[in-house]
Amino acid sequence: MSTTVIAALAADPSPLTRTITVDGAGLTVRALLPGDGSALVAFLAGLSSTSRRFWHGDTSHEAAAADWIEAIGRYDKVRLVAVDGEDLAGVVDLSLSLPEGFEITRYAAHGIHLDEERTARFGPCVADAWQGRGLADALIPPAWDAIRLLGRDVVVLFGGVHEDNARARRFYRRHGFTEVGAVDMWRHL
Numbered sequence: 001m002s003t004t005v006i007a008a009l010a011a012d013p014s015p016l017t018r019t020i021t022v023d024g025a026g027l028t029v030r031a032l033l034p035g036d037g038s039a040l041v042a043f044l045a046g047l048s049s050t051s052r053r054f055w056h057g058d059t060s061h062e063a064a065a066a067d068w069i070e071a072i073g074r075y076d077k078v079r080l081v082a083v084d085g086e087d088l089a090g091v092v093d094l095s096l097s098l099p100e101g102f103e104i105t106r107y108a109a110h111g112i113h114l115d116e117e118r119t120a121r122f123g124p125c126v127a128d129a130w131q132g133r134g135l136a137d138a139l140i141p142p143a144w145d146a147i148r149l150l151g152r153d154v155v156v157l158f159g160g161v162h163e164d165n166a167r168a169r170r171f172y173r174r175h176g177f178t179e180v181g182a183v184d185m186w187r188h189l
């Protein structure tokens, strides 16, 4: 069912498109598109070492971007991007799968069974130049709309959150997330 919705959104991504205003600037939030490869490489290459450590680690930018583009409309992922002219100001990584050994296993260790039919994994990342200006806040409504459109209503952090990522923890708490153990936070929509 979810894979059908993901394929349909790749064919017609317009249901995911929104306009947002952040710090006085108009940005478009939309699904990642096949033509976004070089903008995505530039976004990843532009992240500071701190942002990269908190987010997707050290894989090659080109390989990571190629993976994301190749996955459009397939598998379990939907990626949203916030577009500022030619540049990506932020991305939201959404996944509908719960592979063993990751979130589902960590939550089980805390006595929580994640329902595979209801849960979405959520991972936002904002370009350093845009951090602290309200972009992540503005990405929440489009992200929750996308998750609801995908038929999910439980949101867990994709990969968890580092214990020393104070800004991200404040952001998640502000948006109704609560802690589950040391690195996980979740909320119900």
Ligand SMILES: CC(C)(COP(=O)(O)OP(=O)(O)OC[C@H]1O[C@@H](n2cnc3c(N)ncnc32)[C@H](O)[C@@H]1OP(=O)(O)O)[C@@H](O)C(=O)NCCC(=O)NCCS
Binding pocket: 023, 050, 051, 052, 054, 055, 123, 124, 125, 126, 127, 130, 131, 132, 133, 134, 135, 136, 137, 138, 157, 160, 161, 162, 165, 167, 168, 170, 171
């Ligand atoms: C965590 C992250 C997504 C938050 O993004 P952000 O755009 O900086 O976050 P917000 O939009 O919530 O804004 C954060 C700050 O801007 C401030 N702010 C300034 N102007 C604002 C405005 N107009 N509207 C809202 N907040 C504003 C907020 O008060 C907040 O302050 P605080 O950090 O002292 O609490 C971002 O810092 C990031 O991508 N970090 C690197 C990767 C990462 O950690 N990802 C999460 C992995 S779990």
